[in-house]
Amino acid sequence: MTERTLVLVKPDGVARGLVGEVIARIERKGLKLAALELRTVERSVAEEHYAEHKERPFFGDLLEFITSGPLVAIAVEGPRAIAAFRQLAGGTDPVEKATPGTLRGDFALETQYNLVHGSDSPESAERELKLWFPEV
Numbered sequence: 487m488t489e490r491t492l493v494l495v496k497p498d499g500v501a502r503g504l505v506g507e508v509i510a511r512i513e514r515k516g517l518k519l520a521a522l523e524l525r526t527v528e529r530s531v532a533e534e535h536y537a538e539h540k541e542r543p544f545f546g547d548l549l550e551f552i553t554s555g556p557l558v559a560i561a562v563e564g565p566r567a568i569a570a571f572r573q574l575a576g577g578t579d580p581v582e583k584a585t586p587g588t589l590r591g592d593f594a595l596e597t598q599y600n601l602v603h604g605s606d607s608p609e610s611a612e613r614e615l616k617l618w619f620p621e622v
């Protein structure tokens with residue numbers, strides 16, 4: 487079933503010059519780019535994007551980080567795109583959970599600076615895509 491998912495190359499990934507690496511892996515997997523934008527996100531959008539983490543102790547740091555510089559937002563499309571990108575990304579903790587061969591396993595060390603975000607369910611994907619790409 488064709489799906490869409492929201493991928494973010496977070497500010498750490500942009501700053502480290504890893505945008506091409508992320509896109510190359512998305513494309514090699516067979517997924518398509520439906521929309522793409524380089525953007526420094528306003529705090530209000532970041533708050534809405536991460537609303538489910540509002541009560542977490544790391545919420546403030548997460549907002550600070552995600553608004554700290556440009557990120558690349560991508561609408562990614564393809565069969566089982568949501569799970570397919572999460573497979574490419576690897577687990578949230580880049581050392582304990584992500585395995586080598588995944589983006590986080592290969593390129594990240596800390597959970598906060600874990601390089602990419604991918605929607606975790608069809609409901610999240612719909613909500614996040616509406617927020618980031620209302621026109622798509």
Ligand code: CMP
Pocket residue numbers: 539544548578597598599600602603604
């Ligand atoms: P992401 O997939 O974007 O979804 C929520 C984000 O919160 C996650 O990636 C991490 O960047 C961040 N996060 C989750 N858990 C922690 C944690 N324990 N400490 C710091 N940041 C976290």
